[in-house]
Amino acid sequence: MNLARIAAKRLLGAIPSLMGVVVVTFLLSHALPGDPAVLFAGPAANADSVAQVRAHLGLDRSLLAQFLSYVGDMAHGNLGQSLTTGQPVLADLVQRLPASLELTAAAILFAVAVAVPLGVLAATREGSLADHLCRSTVTVAAAFPTFFVALLLVYVFYYLLRIAPEPLGRLNDVYFEAPPALTGFYLIDAAVAGEWTTFRGALSQMALPAVSLGLFALAPIARITRASLLTALGSDFVRTARACGLTRRKVLVTYAMRNAALPVVNVLGMVFSFVLGANVLIEDVFGWPGVGAYAVKAVIQSDYVAVQGFILMMATLYILLNLLVDLLSIAADPRVRMEG
Amino acid sequence: MTALAAKRALAGGAAPPLLAVEDLTLDFRTRQGAVHALDGVSLDVSRGEIVGVVGESGSGKSVLAYAIMGLTDAAGHVRSGRIAFAGRDMLGEDPAQLSDTLGREISMIFQSPRTALNPIRRVGLQIADVLLRHGNMSRREARARAVEALARVRVPDPERRFDAYPFELSGGLCQRVMIAMAIACAPFLLIADEPTTGLDVTTQAVVMDLIRDQVRAANTAVLLITHDLALAGEYCDRIVVMHAGHVVEVAPAPRLLQQPAHPYAALLIGATPGATTRVDDLTAIPGGLPDLRQALPPCRFLNRCARSDARCGAEPLPTRRMGDGHLVRCWNPL
Numbered sequence: 001m002n003l004a005r006i007a008a009k010r011l012l013g014a015i016p017s018l019m020g021v022v023v024v025t026f027l028l029s030h031a032l033p034g035d036p037a038v039l040f041a042g043p044a045a046n047a048d049s050v051a052q053v054r055a056h057l058g059l060d061r062s063l064l065a066q067f068l069s070y071v072g073d074m075a076h077g078n079l080g081q082s083l084t085t086g087q088p089v090l091a092d093l094v095q096r097l098p099a100s101l102e103l104t105a106a107a108i109l110f111a112v113a114v115a116v117p118l119g120v121l122a123a124t125r126e127g128s129l130a131d132h133l134c135r136s137t138v139t140v141a142a143a144f145p146t147f148f149v150a151l152l153l154v155y156v157f158y159y160l161l162r163i164a165p166e167p168l169g170r171l172n173d174v175y176f177e178a179p180p181a182l183t184g185f186y187l188i189d190a191a192v193a194g195e196w197t198t199f200r201g202a203l204s205q206m207a208l209p210a211v212s213l214g215l216f217a218l219a220p221i222a223r224i225t226r227a228s229l230l231t232a233l234g235s236d237f238v239r240t241a242r243a244c245g246l247t248r249r250k251v252l253v254t255y256a257m258r259n260a261a262l263p264v265v266n267v268l269g270m271v272f273s274f275v276l277g278a279n280v281l282i283e284d285v286f287g288w289p290g291v292g293a294y295a296v297k298a299v300i301q302s303d304y305v306a307v308q309g310f311i312l313m314m315a316t317l318y319i320l321l322n323l324l325v326d327l328l329s330i331a332a333d334p335r336v337r338m339e340g
Numbered sequence: 341m342t343a344l345a346a347k348r349a350l351a352g353g354a355a356p357p358l359l360a361v362e363d364l365t366l367d368f369r370t371r372q373g374a375v376h377a378l379d380g381v382s383l384d385v386s387r388g389e390i391v392g393v394v395g396e397s398g399s400g401k402s403v404l405a406y407a408i409m410g411l412t413d414a415a416g417h418v419r420s421g422r423i424a425f426a427g428r429d430m431l432g433e434d435p436a437q438l439s440d441t442l443g444r445e446i447s448m449i450f451q452s453p454r455t456a457l458n459p460i461r462r463v464g465l466q467i468a469d470v471l472l473r474h475g476n477m478s479r480r481e482a483r484a485r486a487v488e489a490l491a492r493v494r495v496p497d498p499e500r501r502f503d504a505y506p507f508e509l510s511g512g513l514c515q516r517v518m519i520a521m522a523i524a525c526a527p528f529l530l531i532a533d534e535p536t537t538g539l540d541v542t543t544q545a546v547v548m549d550l551i552r553d554q555v556r557a558a559n560t561a562v563l564l565i566t567h568d569l570a571l572a573g574e575y576c577d578r579i580v581v582m583h584a585g586h587v588v589e590v591a592p593a594p595r596l597l598q599q600p601a602h603p604y605a606a607l608l609i610g611a612t613p614g615a616t617t618r619v620d621d622l623t624a625i626p627g628g629l630p631d632l633r634q635a636l637p638p639c640r641f642l643n644r645c646a647r648s649d650a651r652c653g654a655e656p657l658p659t660r661r662m663g664d665g666h667l668v669r670c671w672n673p674l
Binding site for chain 2: 235236237239240241242244245248250254258259332333335
């Protein structure tokens with residue numbers, strides 16, 4: 001079975017889950033407290049104008065009728081108009097999503113770059129000082145709430161040491177212009193355009209939020225790396241490789257680490273979802289113009305259309321992410337390929 | 341040790357044996373205290389000879405094999421003794437020297453071949469890894485040599501099987517791949533640790549015949565670790581019987597099967613199904629292995645033995661010569 005066929009099969013399999021998500025988000029967002037019609041009509045509205053607004057929004061119809069028109073609109077790529085920004089929700093989300101994804105990706109990259117070597121070190125020197133040290137560091141890093149770490153980092157690096165820029169978004173627009181949009185990821189776009197000062201500017205803005213998000217992902221990644229590498233190192237086939245006189249490096253990299261990669265990839269998928277969720281808090285602290293901050297505002301303002309759109313997008317992202325993890329595991333392990 | 345002396349050692353004849361284990365004592369440190377896994381174990385293997393090490397599970401056979409390979413678990417600790425291979429002191433070698441020897445001069449076949457092979461690496465590449473490690477050759481050449489090695493152990497369609505993963509092969513084929521890997525560099529000594537465990541009976545015979553044919557052709561010595569006395573009797577020149585970390589008897593294979601001198605060896609033979617015995621005639625050996633963490637009497641078979649007397653628990657075991665190449669460590673041999 002080849003990769004493309006498996007991918008197609010998994011994508012088809014995702015359709016029922018997506019339909020479930022549509023139903024649940026619709027119901028949930030209608031269960032939100034607050035009356036959107038009242039909010040939308042404004043503080044000066046009387047009962048009459050509220051009723052007018054309600055009719056305009058279609059909120060006076062039955063739940064089923066509302067649901068059907070919601071699904072119909074969605075089929076045409078219309079997620080409705082945000083009650084607060086007045087923009088189509090889809091456009092809002094598409095505009096803001098790259099900021100969140102870039103931040104999440106940077107956080108995961110940071111976490112992997114720190115946690116995987118730590119896990120490898122801990123596993124190859126099990127029980128040593130390095131092992132205990134990295135376990136305690138990683139645990140402490142994970143023990144603090146993300147927003148607290150974020151505030152602490154801002155306090156130390158921006159306020160006290162003055163080496164970090166103001167925590168106000170992706171790029172300081174006094175000095176920099178956004179790079180020409182290509183992927184929506186400022187770092188990639190700036191690098192492609194060769195605008196290295198912009199690149200540095202964007203990187204320095206991203207460092208603190210990415211580190212605060214990444215710290216929280218260190219523990220699961222380091223732990224699973226250590227555990228799965230220890231399992232691989234203790235396995236029969238590593239003993240065989242040693243008995244064949246293969247070099248330490250060959251045994252560790254080709255035999256142990258490749259076999260240990262599979263659980264790590266699976267955990268990375270989960271961690272990515274968590275970090276995407278944690279964005280909601282971090283974006284608020286750093287004035288990051290992503291979807292997390294957008295969703296928080298939408299919930300507070302009873303903007304159920306935007307909330308629906310946000311949840312739907314996140315669910316789709318999770319499903320795609322799971323697909324990606326599946327495909328990665330298939331690439332890493334021929335046995336999974338056989339199971340199909 | 342000079343190269344010349346090593347060569348002379350390998351030449352056989354009056355020279356010292358290829359492998360000589362002398363008085364090896366090995367403990368495992370555990371939370372419950374030291375486990376006395378091997379105590380004063382001695383054996384030797386000459387060029388071209390097939391020597392069986394027989395005993396029930398826990399008798400120390402595999403520990404001995406791993407000790408020879410320098411693969412003892414980190415908790416293992418050699419208290420005394422010597423392991424000489426081709427005149428070299430294996431216990432004194434540093435890891436780099438040892439890994440030059442392993443796979444090239446001494447190699448090992450493990451039990452349960454499915455888990456002993458890397459599950460996500462093509463079997464041909466695993467053989468090529470060994471060839472590339474020990475031979476100065478290109479990848480292309482290593483591939484050709486690996487296909488040759490597969491053909492030599494009679495893997496059908498070796499060119500195609502090179503690209504197979506272990507899970508795509510039967511247990512018997514996996515064991516052939518292991519054998520191909522072990523003999524790829526034409527070692528002087530092959531250690532086979534229960535090579536037929538987990539294989540069905542017909543495959544067992546095929547695998548054992550294959551090992552015997554290959555080593556006889558190359559004059560390779562074999563240390564066959566097995567709990568199956570009948571198997572050892574069929575394929576080995578000499579048999580070493582181990583019990584609870586002791587070597588209790590050494591004899592040429594036919595002699596051991598016909599005239600065992602140690603009560604444990606006799607009981608083992610009585611517990612082994614053969615062509616002439618029916619299952620009803622088999623007798624179980626009473627008791628179990630002693631707890632190797634405790635202080636042990638000189639004879640560790642004492643509590644399971646019908647012939648024991650006061651000396652067995654008090655005085656060091658004598659080594660008695662029962663015939664040509666037949667040694668037994670017992671006060672009251674049969």
